[in-house]
Amino acid sequence: MDSRQDRIGKKATRSRRSRAIAGVLALLTLGACGSLRNPPPKDPDDLADYKAANDPYEPLNRKMYNVQMWAYHVALRPVAKAWVWAVPKPVRHSISNINETWREPAVFFSDVGAGKPRRAGDSFMRFTINMSAGVAGFFDVASLVGYKQHETDPGMTMGTWGVPSGPYLFIPFVGPSNFRDGAGYAIGQALTPINYVPRGYGLLTFNWAYNILGTVDGFANSVDQIDHLEQDSLDPYSYVRSAWQQNRQSQIDAMQNDHRATTPDWYN
Amino acid sequence: MLKALSRRALFGALAATLTFGAGVAHANPATDFVNSFGGQLVSIVNSSKPLAEKKREVLPLLQSNVDIQGIARYCLGRYWRTATPAQQQKYLQLFDQVLVNTITDQIGNYQGVSFRVTGSTPTPDGERVNALIDRPGQPEVNMQLIIGGNPSKVVDMYGEGASLRMNQRGDYSSYLSRHGGDVGALNTALEHQLNNHH
Numbered sequence: 223m224d225s226r227q228d229r230i231g232k233k234a235t236r237s238r239r240s241r242a243i244a245g246v247l248a249l250l251t252l253g254a255c256g257s258l259r260n261p262p263p264k265d266p267d268d269l270a271d272y273k274a275a276n277d278p279y280e281p282l283n284r285k286m287y288n289v290q291m292w293a294y295h296v297a298l299r300p301v302a303k304a305w306v307w308a309v310p311k312p313v314r315h316s317i318s319n320i321n322e323t324w325r326e327p328a329v330f331f332s333d334v335g336a337g338k339p340r341r342a343g344d345s346f347m348r349f350t351i352n353m354s355a356g357v358a359g360f361f362d363v364a365s366l367v368g369y370k371q372h373e374t375d376p377g378m379t380m381g382t383w384g385v386p387s388g389p390y391l392f393i394p395f396v397g398p399s400n401f402r403d404g405a406g407y408a409i410g411q412a413l414t415p416i417n418y419v420p421r422g423y424g425l426l427t428f429n430w431a432y433n434i435l436g437t438v439d440g441f442a443n444s445v446d447q448i449d450h451l452e453q454d455s456l457d458p459y460s461y462v463r464s465a466w467q468q469n470r471q472s473q474i475d476a477m478q479n480d481h482r483a484t485t486p487d488w489y490n
Numbered sequence: 491m492l493k494a495l496s497r498r499a500l501f502g503a504l505a506a507t508l509t510f511g512a513g514v515a516h517a518n519p520a521t522d523f524v525n526s527f528g529g530q531l532v533s534i535v536n537s538s539k540p541l542a543e544k545k546r547e548v549l550p551l552l553q554s555n556v557d558i559q560g561i562a563r564y565c566l567g568r569y570w571r572t573a574t575p576a577q578q579q580k581y582l583q584l585f586d587q588v589l590v591n592t593i594t595d596q597i598g599n600y601q602g603v604s605f606r607v608t609g610s611t612p613t614p615d616g617e618r619v620n621a622l623i624d625r626p627g628q629p630e631v632n633m634q635l636i637i638g639g640n641p642s643k644v645v646d647m648y649g650e651g652a653s654l655r656m657n658q659r660g661d662y663s664s665y666l667s668r669h670g671g672d673v674g675a676l677n678t679a680l681e682h683q684l685n686n687h688h
Binding site for chain 1: 568588592650651652653656657658659660661662663664665667668676679680683687
């Protein structure tokens with residue numbers, strides 16, 4: 223029994239290690255893509271735009287964006303449309319609840335890292351309540367009793383520490399990011415318990431189902447918005463870049479300005 | 491990404507933001523303006539008239555309450571200076587239609603909307619009016635309208651921390667920098683966008 227657990231543990235470690243190596247290789251490859259980097263322009267106005275966009279790897283990022291949108295049009299969009307058509311709303315809602323609940327440990331540790339006890343307490347309570355009363359996360363009971371969902375990830379935590387964002391990156395199937403938040407994403411994955419479940423066949427299947435359904439569900443909620451974005455923008459890539467960078471900064475600012483007390487609202 | 495994107499359909503959100511009913515915030519000229527403008531808009535949106543008729547009624551309301559020309563100039567940024575007067579004129583006409591079209595597109599999606607103004611704070615660009623928008627069966631949306639100028643008009647809108655006009659400026663300046671800064675090319679692209687609009 224012990225040796226079996228040992229074997230499973232080693233497998234999980236190997237799997238984590240291989241993912242970490244893949245991530246590091248991806249970043250190194252990115253760094254090595256000198257030809258995919260735009261040099262700073264000479265014209266002062268162009269230089270101001272260049273700095274504001276914070277996107278020296280734009281040629282590479284545009285390629286990655288095109289890959290993502292190609293996949294979106296040929297596969298993800300039709301699948302997402304079919305998903306919405308075939309799966310009743312309560313089921314879709316439960317799947318997004320599971321995804322949110324199982325991410326809570328990463329949210330909790332990110333809140334702790336940012337020194338925000340109230341937010342950390344909220345995510346701790348959300349995980350505890352939803353995993354028990356919410357039947358392993360199927361139902362968002364925590365929201366009903368006052369612990370509303372919020373997002374924090376390690377990239378935001380590093381942002382509150384003053385870690386610079388680094389250049390903008392577009393990572394296929396992850397989306398808009400930057401060097402700091404890309405690293406944060408990897409840390410977030412490491413803080414997500416589902417990634418540590420021993421890799422028995424049944425659990426492996428479940429893990430795939432969890433990830434795929436979560437992704438499809440995420441797309442399904444966004445198809446209309448993406449379609450509008452593509453229809454109403456001359457350059458959707460730069461629209462997404464601008465909106466995402468502003469949104470990200472506002473999330474970090476909001477977290478920094480969150481000075482709520484650790485006692486619940488009803489107590490004050 | 492898509493979850494993030496879904497939070498950021500800013501053009502669409504403007505329509506939702508504008509569909510305001512009676513607010514409860516501390517009254518000041520900016521919140522009064524939003525309540526009045528939003529009240530008119532919400533009564534059109536929530537009516538049972540056909541969409542085409544709603545659009546016809548909404549157009550003049552938007553044109554008189556949103557600083558479309560100011561937003562248009564901001565969106566063109568430094569390229570405004572390099573455009574010829576004819577290009578500027580053409581661009582303003584097109585932008586007016588693009589913005590109004592985009593907003594009215596969304597209106598059919600937001601019936602049964604209610605809202606409340608939750609407060610306002612002064613900013614360098616104008617008074618920032620915060621509002622929570624409630625759509626049936628959807629999560630509450632937190633938005634901010636920037637009200638400025640004399641007479642008061644909507645000069646910008648923030649959804650999920652992102653400025654609508656700044657996103658639009660990024661879109662246009664990126665297009666222009668990839669087309670040699672030619673505002674004529676931008677106008678052609680906008681015309682194309684309008685013609686393909688459905």
